[in-house]
Amino acid sequence: MLDAQTLSMIGKGIIETLYMVIVSTACAYAIGLPIGLILVITDKNGIRPCPIISKVLGFIVNLLRSVPFVILMISVTPLTRKIVGTTLGTSATIVPLVIASAPYIARLVESSIKEVDAGIIEAARAMGTGTFRLIYKVLLPEAKPSLMVGGAIAITTILGYSAMSGFIGGGGLGDIAVRYGYYRSESDILIVTVAVLIIIVQGFQELGMRLAKRSDKRS
């Protein structure tokens, strides 16, 4: 059935997938987290209302989010070539993954931060907390459990995107599924790949939820 070669290929696929997903998630958070914070803070009911910034940023986020991933993936190839030097393989896939997921993460972060009780923010402001310290001493720590849940959702979504990128030679498990399962109809390889993907998704989901629950001191 599955020989050693196939298994090692799947093993390599797992590592590639994890590499793509983890690096993409990290980069996407580096962009999405600040954008999410800016969206909350500059909102008309925010701490430093600035409708122009919040509207423009919100528009860009919505625009990017409304482009289906497959189309985005193809349309950013020129940019990918500029940044990575190639459009094939795992590193090249990270570019569209980040561009697609950063706005999604910005919205996840925005909604987590908005969950922070307005009364707590008011108390912090009454104690003389400025905007910057409000963010890292109040908003982020208080929203931590919710941000972690968001993180689990983001990482599984990015995993899904990364599998889709198999169609353009993105590497990883998605690539294997497309090459063997789809083009060659080797259904046992397809099944194993899908099973591994499911396990990884469930694993991240479970881990994220558990960490979130453990870190939450509200209950």
Place this chain on the structure above:
Amino acid sequence: MDINEPIISLRGVTKVFNTKESEVDALIDIDLDIYQGEIYGIIGQSGAGKSTLVRCINFLERPTKGSVIFDGQNLGNLSLKELLKVRQSIGMIFQQFNLLMQRTVLRNICYPLEIAGVPKKEAKQRAVELLEMVGLTDKINAYPSQLSGGQKQRVAIARAIATKPKVLLCDEATSALDPMTTRSILELLKDINQRFGITIVIITHEMDVIETICDKVAILENGRIVERGKVEDVFVNPKSNAGKRLVFKSDEQFSEFGSEKVYRIVFNGQSAFEPIISNMVAKFKAPVNILFANTKNIGGKAFGQMLIQLPEDRIITMQMLGYLEERAVRYEEVTQDA
């Protein structure tokens, strides 16, 4: 600072909220002076503008018009940085406590000290002292969700006074608490006021709270101060309709007055708690109509007030008043203004 200068002074403070549908005049031309060491109550019904008023004092809300002078500084003229500094000398507590849920009790109390730039070790030491003062030393490492409402408010109070502020603002601080806990929190506030001389501003919709600890009171109605003065004076003879409503809990009682004289008797802790009216009725064998009563027994002493109708007979009335005087009960004839 001149001792006769108020620590908080509002002049012509007006706040208009512009919403999509309408304009709300939350505060209209408020003048208010609060002096060092006072416990000043601001009472009014829900929506009267109390929270807006108290939030104007620390400029969480910027008045649309008018000025707020705190400790000699006009807050409207300060830069953001200066304003943040001023806020560190104004503590605030809330109905919903508003503790940081992901921080322990200790770290909650350390929070304002962190903001004020107090070194960690010193901050911790101060927090421990404060916890001792509010009687929660054993909860030092607990999280707010593990505390009762009263305990949360004690932590909030410790946090609010950590930076040794000059003023403590309390927005409905006891409204989410049961009567017993309310009393213990009010006692704590009184204690803080006496020990540290912190000026306290109490916002409430409950007359009981004002009665229990305030020196002065302002009654807020529809964004205006309709009556103000020493608590005893407003109590003994509320002039505004809002004041009467708050003191008597309803307007009706006034219209019941016939030709008989109505007296308010005030128990201010000078007299023993005893069924004074029934004893009086038994002694003089004349009817007394109790229109309103709100008395409490605190440590065997009577606190609160009653509104009673004494018999038409002048002589019996005089004797009854003499009886009350003997028992150190203050009374006053209530004048009925239209």
